[in-house]
Amino acid sequence: MFKKAKKLVKDFGLSEIRAGMKITAKQLVTDKITVQFPEERTPISPRFRGLHALRRYPNGEERCIACKLCEAVCPANAITIESEVSDDGTRRTTQYDIDLFKCIFCGFCEEACPVDAIVETHIFDYAFESREGSIIDKEGLLAIGDENEKAINKARLEDSKYR
């Protein structure tokens, strides 16, 4: 009887409703946690695996020696390499294509590379405007590498302690 009366007072006093509205009122004035993406970005680990890039040595020479280890290790068969002997007697790639639709961003190519030529950068917000755009050729990969060499180098340096 007493319990029933207590529940009646609780129900008609809208106690649950008031408790709920108190919570939302509190949320209204607390700091917002939204990260406004294009202007603000969340921190990224140095090991982050994003868009690929081919690197050069500081003297401008291509690192890649066309050993095709990356092509062999790639679980998705996303990498296609053709090579020939260049004028100075070294082996160089003539074609180095990565199909980004096939790529699963596992990072094995980067691990396999003996000269740190193919790397995965921190770029993740890219887009293509046509179907063929998904395949990046050697020029494209080298351009990405040249553009982001500083960031790539910094990320490798930060991660080197733990390797």
Place this chain on the structure above:
Amino acid sequence: MWQAFVDLIHQLIPWFDGGLADVVIILIKGVALILPLIIMMAYMTYAERKVIGYMQLRIGPNRVGPFGLLQPFADVLKMMFKEIIFPSKANIYLFILAPILAFVPAIAIWAVIPMGDGFYITNLDVSLLYVLAIGSVGVYGIILAGWASNSKYPLLGALRSASMLVSYEIVIGFVVVTVVMVSSSVNLNTIVADQSGGIWNWYWIPLFPMMIVFWISALAETNRAPFDVVEGESEIVGGTHVEYSGMCFALFFMAEYINMIMMAVLAVLMFFGGWHSPFEGVPYLESWFAFVPDIVWLLAKMSFFLFLYLWIRATFPRYRYDQIMRLCWKVFLPLTIIWIFAVALMTQLEIGPWF
């Protein structure tokens, strides 16, 4: 100044013994009411997204203009240029009639709503009954929309809305009866004039439970969360709005928001002293706030109720349909009837300082 304006119109348009001039004046009054109303409605959508966003720890629209303030206009432009799609098996005449039937009553109600002392379009003697009557017509819009779409989800939404709105109208009717008993008038102007003399003379104190019942019923009447089973995005996709697009959809949307504003104003007029300042009769505050025009008080109180709409929407999950019906018939209806008897006794025996 208004009288001078009326005389000027009469001089400029002397045809039909001033009859034409009167029509023009009524049109001007209507436009002067509807334009601010639609802008208010547009910013209500902005406020809704912003407030609910803030309550969910988000920021809400902030891309169009400073703080996203131009967002409503972007939405209006988008809506206007969208194609209106007619389902191939829909009844096109009813399909077009439905949004009009939802929108026109929502606007028509405002003819009798007083916004300040002597600031109204018509001073109807039965204005409260007019509000109830015209408000009920809006249900037809939703039912017709559900029927004319010739589709399953809209029909389900329409069925839900039909019984729910009719049930809650009864409750609102009874609540209005208590207000009418206390003020012994059905004229909104008189009801508000009765509440003059500071915050203690407003009806929300003697009729406090009725105010809460009215507000919850108003949520159901305007199909707002937590009573938005008509739309029920998670169950029936969008209810009656499923087949509507472009301006047809926008009309439903506008009708809903204008009805929300109307319910907020009605709550203020009936329970919170309309345009009266809360400091009337308080020694110093009254003279300090004497410069504030009465419409500002009305808008300020109304804004609180509109905020309450958003606050409630951000807080509570949707009611199950049978629970909505239970709340109406088994809780609100007995409560209002008991309170009607209580108010009748108090008014007849002259108990309490308010009667």
